[in-house]
Amino acid sequence: MSDGLYYPWPEAPVPGGWREVAPGVRWLRLPLPFALDHINVWLLADEDGWTLVDTGIGYTKIQPVWQTLFETALEGRPLRRILVTHYHPDHVGQAAWLSEHxxxxxxxxxxxxxxxxxxxxxxxxxxxxxxxxMMVSHGLNGDLLEGLRRHGNGYRRMVKRLPETVHFLRDDDVITVGDRQWRVIIGRGHAPEHICLASESGDLLISGDQVLPRISTNISMRPGEESIDPLGLYLASLERLSALPASIRVLPSHGLVFDGLHHRLDALAAHHRVHLQHLLDACDKPQTAADVLPVLFKRELDGHSILFAMGESIAHLHHLHLQGKLRRSETEPYRYAR
Ligand SMILES: [Zn+2]
Known part of the structure; x- marks a missing residue:
């Protein structure tokens, strides 16, 4: 294939549908009301029920989709445990409801x-x-900011509530689910402690958003987290995943199941290396994160996609700044230069 990956199932399950990808491992799709219109979640056969990995966005209209899946994919058997890869709304949104149900x-x-x-x-x-x-301090201005100031807390609209109690998982924990064992690999950069699950037999990796086919994982700086280098953490996490077997089959949160983990890890690292070099070249004179958006993104950006793009731009410049390759101005809007 042109991207060097092999997709064993060229057709994904339709939203609300499911498919068995390995004995006792089911691929379910839930709808998402964005440009990215779906999330994959995974059902793992577990004793007399299932362990579920990720839950869908917290909109009530997702619940009827789940209710159908209870009878189809779950075959009427209960969830015994719910595992959430990370805090994003499409992953944790329905955790409280499913947990109570x-x-x-x-x-x-x-x-x-x-x-x-x-x-x-x-x-x-x-x-x-x-x-x-944060956007203003990195050079963004115009109408979009007005919209942003009225936007409110979008997270709370997509995650209405959280489960009251949670069992905490740590890096390198091993979880037994049915007759399989899964090792927790914590990935960083996209989220603080993003859980990936690698089967101990080396055949499957539930990668969450940490490794996706086709699209690159969003790496953004969060407001107030200037001491963190999300891109540096992400690149280190990619390296860690490269210790997994090359033949491992990857079950990502978006897109299709694929083979070719090492190929994908190399491509993602190269993608960021190229972006960093282009930014260094562009910063021969002082530039804000907003100034360099065209360096990173060739396509037209609108509304919401500008915010994602700004997040990426800030994270890349911040990485170069923390590495000592770019200096940052003392005053806002921050300008970066070699
Ligand atoms: Zn995510």
Missing amino acids: FGAPVWMAEEEYALASRLLSVSDEESSARMAD
Whole structure:
């Protein structure tokens, strides 16, 4: 294939549908109301029920989709455990509802739960202001900012509530699910403690958003987290995954199941290396993150996609700054130069 990956099933399940990808491992699709219109979640056969990995966005209209899946994919058997890869709304959104419905515990990493709890507690005004202030300090201006200041706390609209208690998973934990064992590999950069699950037999990797086919994982700096280098953490996490067998089959949160993990890891690292070099070239004179958007993104950007793009642009410049390759101005808007 042109991207060097092999897709064993060229057709994904339709949203609300499912497919068995290995004995006792089912691929389910849930709808998402964005440009990215779906999320993959995984059902793992577990004793007399299932362990579920990820849950869908927290909109009530997803619940009828789940109710159908209870009878089809789950064959009427209960969820025994719910595992959440990271705090993003399409992954954690339905965790509280599913957990209550089945009386099933939720397992996730501590920092993910802490961040989700913090985001839920922020007021609309504060949430908007934090994001808009960060964008202004990195050179964004214009109509979009007005919209952003009225946007409120989008996280709370997509994750109405969290499970009250959570079992915390740590890096390198091994979980037994039915007759399989899965090792927790914590990935960083996209989220604070993103859980990937690698089967101990070396045949399957549930990669979440950490490794996706076709699209690159969003790497953004969050407001108030200037001491963190998300891109540096992400690149280090890619390297760590490269220790897994080349033949491992990858079950990602978006797109199709694929073979060719090492190929994909190399392509993602190269993608960021090229972007970093282009930014260094562009910063022969002082530039803001908004100035360099055309260096990173060749396509036309609108509304929401500008915010994602700004997040990426800031994260890349911040990485070069922390590495000592770019200097940052003392005053806002921040300008970066060699
Ligand atoms: Zn995510």
